[in-house]
Amino acid sequence: xxxxxxxxxxxxxxxxxxxxxxxxxxxxxxxxxxxxxxxxxxxxxxxxxxxxxxxxxxxxxxxxxxxxxxxxxxxxxxxxxxxxxxxxxxxxxxxxxxxxxxxxxxxxxxxxxxxxxxxxxxxxxxxxxxxxxxxxxxxxxxxxxxxxxxxxxxxxx
Amino acid sequence: xxxxxxxxxxxxxxxxxxxxxxxxxxxxxxxxxxxxxxxxxxxxxxxxxxxxxxxxxxxxxxxxxxxxxxxxxxxxxxxxxxxxxxxxxxxxxxxxxxxxxxxxxxxxxxxxxxxxxxxxxxxxxxxxxxxxxxxxxxxxxxxxxxxxxxxx
Numbered sequence: 001x002x003x004x005x006x007x008x009x010x011x012x013x014x015x016x017x018x019x020x021x022x023x024x025x026x027x028x029x030x031x032x033x034x035x036x037x038x039x040x041x042x043x044x045x046x047x048x049x050x051x052x053x054x055x056x057x058x059x060x061x062x063x064x065x066x067x068x069x070x071x072x073x074x075x076x077x078x079x080x081x082x083x084x085x086x087x088x089x090x091x092x093x094x095x096x097x098x099x100x101x102x103x104x105x106x107x108x109x110x111x112x113x114x115x116x117x118x119x120x121x122x123x124x125x126x127x128x129x130x131x132x133x134x135x136x137x138x139x140x141x142x143x144x145x146x147x148x149x150x151x152x153x154x155x156x157x
Numbered sequence: 158x159x160x161x162x163x164x165x166x167x168x169x170x171x172x173x174x175x176x177x178x179x180x181x182x183x184x185x186x187x188x189x190x191x192x193x194x195x196x197x198x199x200x201x202x203x204x205x206x207x208x209x210x211x212x213x214x215x216x217x218x219x220x221x222x223x224x225x226x227x228x229x230x231x232x233x234x235x236x237x238x239x240x241x242x243x244x245x246x247x248x249x250x251x252x253x254x255x256x257x258x259x260x261x262x263x264x265x266x267x268x269x270x271x272x273x274x275x276x277x278x279x280x281x282x283x284x285x286x287x288x289x290x291x292x293x294x295x296x297x298x299x300x301x302x303x304x305x306x307x308x309x
Binding site for chain 2: 002050051052053055066068069070071072073075076077078079081083085087088090
């Protein structure tokens with residue numbers, strides 16, 4: 001199975017969700033800022049990389065976990081991926097595409113814009129982390145939900 | 158190999174380019190009779206619609222990708238590599254730069270004012286203005302080396 005966590009720029013919320021999924025971030029407490037900073041791609045993805053899927057790791061069910069930035073047309077791009085895979089003869093039951101942007105609050109958005117779009121990393125980066133810390137419980141819930149679905153699908157096969 | 162012609166709504170420049178590629182258009186007025194011309198619904202945006210297969214066995218698709226063509230090209234490229242298809246197995250052709258005033262006006266008349274007949278005529282005029290460029294793009298796509306996927 002392949003799991004894609006998607007957001008606007010694949011720099012913040014998708015990285016956090018994929019990292020919780022892979023155990024790079026804890027599920028039982030809110031991580032400290034420095035734990036976010038060491039994550040691959042966190043607040044690093046450049047604008048020109050939006051659209052390119054990045055591999056984050058393999059989970060305990062042997063599924064590949066990716067992050068993907070889709071900018072503003074996330075539903076359209078999700079549809080295109082599934083449509084492409086169907087035409088390529090791939091079973092789309094083995095694919096999960098999860099939009100993580102709904103867990104992003106205003107503070108993370110401002111921070112992300114400052115850091116990624118304007119290049120003010122020193123101001124933007126701590127704000128992205130603060131916003132994610134505030135919503136961390138929702139990220140954990142989302143990943144748990146994904147894992148439940150993943151487990152069911154994997155067991156069926 | 159999959160060739161995907163893309164434009165904002167999918168049903169104008171992309172359909173014409175795909176049909177030129179497949180040699181479905183002999184005269185410019187044939188454009189109005191193409192089954193997909195002005196006939197891709199909003200809920201079909203983002204879907205790959207198969208138009209046919211060319212003489213080299215390449216599958217020809219159209220897609221309406223709104224403003225996301227550049228991102229989508231990278232995504233589909235990445236996805237196809239993740240699934241083990243090599244880089245040459247997919248060719249994404251973005252045609253958004255060939256929209257002109259007449260095409261936009263025609264689309265506006267069709268979508269906002271429901272003036273379908275006159276809208277289609279204007280789009281046809283707009284496409285005819287860019288016909289040469291469109292033919293050149295399609296020709297350069299047709300001339301690309303044919304990439305045959307391994308059956309394995």
